[in-house]
Amino acid sequence: MNLGERLLNGDRRACARLISMLENNDLEAVNIIKELYKHSGNAYVIGVTGAPGSGKSTLTDKLAKEFRKRGKKIGILAIDPTSPFTGGAILGDRIRMNDLTLDKNVFIRSMGTRGSLGGMSRAAWGAVKVLDIFGMDYIFIETVGVGQSEVDIVKIADTVLMVMVPNLGDDIQAIKAGIMEIADVFAINKSDLEGADRTKLEIEMNLDLSEKKDYRPPVVKVSASRNQNIDELVDKLIEHRTYLEETGKIVERRKKNIRLEIMKLAEEEFLNLVMNKAHKGNLFDKLVDDVISKKLDPYTAKDMIMDFIKG
Amino acid sequence: MDRPIRVLVAKPGLDGHDRGAKVIARALRDAGMEVIYTGLRQTPEQIVQAAIQEDVDVVAMSILSGAHNHLFPKVVNLLREEGVDDVLVIGGGVIPEDDIPKLKEAGIEEIFTPGTSTKDVVEYIKRNVKR
Numbered sequence: 244m245n246l247g248e249r250l251l252n253g254d255r256r257a258c259a260r261l262i263s264m265l266e267n268n269d270l271e272a273v274n275i276i277k278e279l280y281k282h283s284g285n286a287y288v289i290g291v292t293g294a295p296g297s298g299k300s301t302l303t304d305k306l307a308k309e310f311r312k313r314g315k316k317i318g319i320l321a322i323d324p325t326s327p328f329t330g331g332a333i334l335g336d337r338i339r340m341n342d343l344t345l346d347k348n349v350f351i352r353s354m355g356t357r358g359s360l361g362g363m364s365r366a367a368w369g370a371v372k373v374l375d376i377f378g379m380d381y382i383f384i385e386t387v388g389v390g391q392s393e394v395d396i397v398k399i400a401d402t403v404l405m406v407m408v409p410n411l412g413d414d415i416q417a418i419k420a421g422i423m424e425i426a427d428v429f430a431i432n433k434s435d436l437e438g439a440d441r442t443k444l445e446i447e448m449n450l451d452l453s454e455k456k457d458y459r460p461p462v463v464k465v466s467a468s469r470n471q472n473i474d475e476l477v478d479k480l481i482e483h484r485t486y487l488e489e490t491g492k493i494v495e496r497r498k499k500n501i502r503l504e505i506m507k508l509a510e511e512e513f514l515n516l517v518m519n520k521a522h523k524g525n526l527f528d529k530l531v532d533d534v535i536s537k538k539l540d541p542y543t544a545k546d547m548i549m550d551f552i553k554g
Numbered sequence: 555m556d557r558p559i560r561v562l563v564a565k566p567g568l569d570g571h572d573r574g575a576k577v578i579a580r581a582l583r584d585a586g587m588e589v590i591y592t593g594l595r596q597t598p599e600q601i602v603q604a605a606i607q608e609d610v611d612v613v614a615m616s617i618l619s620g621a622h623n624h625l626f627p628k629v630v631n632l633l634r635e636e637g638v639d640d641v642l643v644i645g646g647g648v649i650p651e652d653d654i655p656k657l658k659e660a661g662i663e664e665i666f667t668p669g670t671s672t673k674d675v676v677e678y679i680k681r682n683v684k685r
């Protein structure tokens with residue numbers, strides 16, 4: 244049996260191996276997914292993001308358990324930053340999910356961003372497809388909310404869950420920085436600590452200010468570590484899904500994301516093609532030398548590369 | 555192919571702290587590897603399932619409690635039962651010299667005792683990964 248057949252048969256090792264191969268841009272895996280793509284489309288993707296340490300992993304663990312109670316199969320993709328200096332990473336989200344490890348209807352995968360141009364997106368998009376074809380009903384993607392990654396999560400998720408915590412001055416900062424636009428559901432985690440009501444109020448006030456739409460993101464107080472109010476949060480996530488499905492907005496959203504994905508894939512390959520050609524005969528190095536010695540400028544160098552590709 | 559080596563760093567058994575495991579995890583990361591860190595008190599079953607889901611090249615276990623003669627071989631056996639044959643399994647911790655030959659026979663390919671430099675561990679992994 245080949246890897247693709249094994250994946251369809253629920254073979255966990257095949258699932259894991261295909262995710263790795265796609266992560267490494269392996270052509271064999273790409274061809275397998277081409278074959279199996281028609282089997283995808285069942286999974287619903289929930290992005291979980293928020294500040295470092297806000298409890299995303301603990302919450303994902305509890306959410307997964309609640310969805311399991313409701314009979315759903317769960318994939319979890321936990322993404323952590325790769326060190327730009329060494330290319331290494333410590334992926335520690337599993338620590339909070341250890342007792343899901345032996346559940347045959349849960350598959351957890353950790354992933355480094357690996358820093359490359361669009362690398363995280365391509366690898367995450369790939370992993371989601373594999374988990375979808377593998378038969379997962381819900382796929383959670385945990386990304387830490389710093390810099391670009393929390394904005395990137397919208398490009399892959401059907402529903403974005405924003406995890407906030409009480410009494411973090413930074414929250415307000417984050418609200419300003421534009422998370423209001425991408426969050427579909429807010430969880431105020433660590434509501435066992437003081438200040439949760441105030442944080443909820445602040446978010447609600449911000450929601451009041453944003454232009455009225457037919458959907459208003461709910462704000463749910465939870466405590467992941469105490470397993471409190473998780474069922475309500477799951478209800479809200481499902482309500483958002485229902486809203487998207489009933490209004491047809493889910494198709495719009497997925498179209499937008501698929502468009503982006505195809506563009507990213509093309510962009511990456513196109514760039515490789517151009518650079519490989521330009522690197523042949525050291526054209527690229529020569530151009531760089533010429534620009535540094537002011538014989539050329541970067542714009543002319545670019546024109547020469549384009550001429551070289553076309554000609 | 556130019557891809558990072560993936561290592562599962564796990565602490566089987568009941569002993570209570572993971573300083574050593576964290577030092578190793580950081581050293582491996584600094585050497586450009588992706589380290590999946592699973593924390594304390596892992597059962598062999600959990601270690602093996604995590605290794606499968608994460609598709610790691612290496613399982614590195616550390617143990618201080620003295621249960622290595624039982625737990626290390628258990629992990630190797632479970633991996634074999636699952637048909638996993640391309641993962642390098644190594645161990646570390648407070649392990650008496652006398653136990654090492656038996657552990658190696660059981661399929662733990664290298665044992666690092668206290669005092670081993672992290673550089674040696676990194677070098678060993680780089681030279682011995684199976685794919």
Ligand SMILES: Nc1nc2c(ncn2[C@@H]2O[C@H](COP(=O)(O)OP(=O)(O)OP(=O)(O)O)[C@@H](O)[C@H]2O)c(=O)[nH]1
Pocket residue numbers: 294295296297298299300301302336339387432433434435436465466467468469
């Ligand atoms: N008091 C309290 N602590 C919590 C709660 N949920 C999680 N924590 C703690 O918050 C810390 C961070 O939890 P994680 O789940 O690792 O947070 P995270 O957002 O995944 O962290 P990163 O992935 O490192 O960004 C841990 O010490 C948890 O035990 C909660 O509801 N209440």
Ligand SMILES: [Mg+2]
Pocket residue numbers: 299300301335336385
């Ligand atoms: Mg986490």
